[in-house]
Amino acid sequence: MAWLVGYPREKINWHPSIDPEKCVKCGMCMNCGRNVYDWTDEGPVVARPNQCIVGCNTCANLCMGNAISFPDKETVREIYKREKIWSKVKKQLAEEGTIKTKQKTEEKGGCCEGGCCR
Numbered sequence: 819m820a821w822l823v824g825y826p827r828e829k830i831n832w833h834p835s836i837d838p839e840k841c842v843k844c845g846m847c848m849n850c851g852r853n854v855y856d857w858t859d860e861g862p863v864v865a866r867p868n869q870c871i872v873g874c875n876t877c878a879n880l881c882m883g884n885a886i887s888f889p890d891k892e893t894v895r896e897i898y899k900r901e902k903i904w905s906k907v908k909k910q911l912a913e914e915g916t917i918k919t920k921q922k923t924e925e926k927g928g929c930c931e932g933g934c935c936r
């Protein structure tokens with residue numbers, strides 16, 4: 819997965835959870851383009867959690883019952899910082915030509931003054 823640049827997806831705790839008490843079975847979550855959910859007689863279930871795109875929460879935003887929740891995003895941000903995923907993604911995007919980076923930034927080895935991505 820490009821946005822994880824080789825970091826194991828299963829080590830990142832990011833996937834939807836459904837509160838069945840709140841679910842009104844509107845079916846909006848089934849629009850997920852990553853095929854994370856299956857529909858059952860009882861409604862949707864999170865069948866393939868690791869296919870969820872890290873950082874995405876579209877289904878929660880559109881859920882009619884407000885029944886979908888995600889882990890604390892700060893824990894994910896901590897992993898991205900600790901494992902230098904941000905800097906690796908940026909490097910890959912630059913190599914692909916998707917983004918342009920300044921020479922000065924590359925020499926410093928980071929994207930900001932905060933040191934988060936070095």
Ligand code: SF4
Nearest residue numbers: 841842844845847881
């Ligand atoms: S979008 Fe929410 S309320 Fe609708 S079926 Fe999915 S979990 Fe249930």
Ligand code: SF4
Nearest residue numbers: 850870871874875877
């Ligand atoms: S957050 Fe995005 S990728 Fe993950 S299950 Fe919901 S719609 Fe699919």
